[in-house]
Amino acid sequence: MFVIEISGHFNLFKPPYRGTNLPYNVTGSPCGGYNQVNTSLITTVTLKTNVSVRVEHGNGNFSFFFSPTTDGNFVSISDVLFANAEAEAVIVNATVDISKANGTNGMQGVIQAVFYFDGEISYECADVLIKDNSSISSSTSSSTSSSTSSSTSSSTSSSTSSSTSSSTSSSTSSSTSPSTSSSAVNSVPHVALTFLFISLTIGFGNLVSL
Numbered sequence: 001m002f003v004i005e006i007s008g009h010f011n012l013f014k015p016p017y018r019g020t021n022l023p024y025n026v027t028g029s030p031c032g033g034y035n036q037v038n039t040s041l042i043t044t045v046t047l048k049t050n051v052s053v054r055v056e057h058g059n060g061n062f063s064f065f066f067s068p069t070t071d072g073n074f075v076s077i078s079d080v081l082f083a084n085a086e087a088e089a090v091i092v093n094a095t096v097d098i099s100k101a102n103g104t105n106g107m108q109g110v111i112q113a114v115f116y117f118d119g120e121i122s123y124e125c126a127d128v129l130i131k132d133n134s135s136i137s138s139s140t141s142s143s144t145s146s147s148t149s150s151s152t153s154s155s156t157s158s159s160t161s162s163s164t165s166s167s168t169s170s171s172t173s174s175s176t177s178p179s180t181s182s183s184a185v186n187s188v189p190h191v192a193l194t195f196l197f198i199s200l201t202i203g204f205g206n207l208v209s210l
Contacts, residue, residue, distance in 0.1 A: 010062070010083075012113045014052035014093075015043035015126035030112060031125035035070050038127050042108065046132040047099045051078075053092050053113060059084040064094070065112040066101040070125065074112050075101035098130060105132045 011017070018038040019026065026032030051064055061082050065074035077096040084090065096111070103109060108129045115122040 009056035009058075010113075010115055010122070010124075011054045011056075012051070012124040012126060013054060014050065015045060015111060015128055016041055017124045018127050019124070026122050026124055029121070029123055030067075030070060030074065031110070032123040034125065037070065037110075042127045042129050044131050045098070045111075045128045046134070047103060047105070047130060048095055048097050049128075051094055051096050051111065051113075053081075053083070054089060055083040055085040055092065056089045057085045059086055060116065062092075062113060062115050064096050065114065066096075066098050066103055066109055067112065068103075068107060068109045070110055072110075074110075077101050077103075077111075103130055105130055 017034075018041055019032065019034040026034075028035075053062065059082070061080050063076060063080050064078040066077045067074040077098055077100045078094055081092055081094055083092045098109070098111075101109075106129075108127070111126045111128055113124045113126075115124075
């Protein structure tokens with residue numbers, strides 16, 4: 001587990017510490033003696049959530065961890081932070097990423113702050129429930145995008161097929177029509193010549209009989 005060094009009183013107040021007493025110099029892993037879930041103080045958080053610690057005096061480093069249960073393995077969810085309260089008390093704000101510890105939407109778990117105070121390791125825990133609509137929105141957006149893409153592809157394919165069919169039909173009709181018309185036109189001279197030949201033959205026959 002990451003060891004934190006801090007020289008000064010501290011107080012994890014966002015999300016609220018699960019203990020009932022003023023949490024100064026709370027020793028004992030994993031949660032400073034308050035190792036049971038405080039069912040009356042479960043704070044709703046997002047996967048990337050803000051945390052705040054008040055340091056009364058002194059200076060040093062600290063960090064945050066997360067686990068689905070108090071008895072689980074706590075995983076780091078923040079960088080190492082520094083507080084300097086030599087002149088006066090300070091509040092240190094940070095954003096932690098619970099997804100680094102495999103936290104997911106709908107999961108209940110524990111945010112743990114670990115400190116080193118005057119040579120002693122100190123711990124504070126807060127009970128949290130993850131409710132992150134952004135992860136749901138991301139999943140829905142991905143599903144919608146996939147559906148839209150599929151619909152667009154189907155529509156494009158249908159349109160292309162229809163266009164190709166129409167073009168082929170038009171081309172075939174156009175090609176067939178002139179051919180038929182040309183055949184009809186060409187048959188006219190042949191009929192006229194045949195009629196003329198018959199007329200001449202009859203006329204010549206009449207002349208001979210005379």
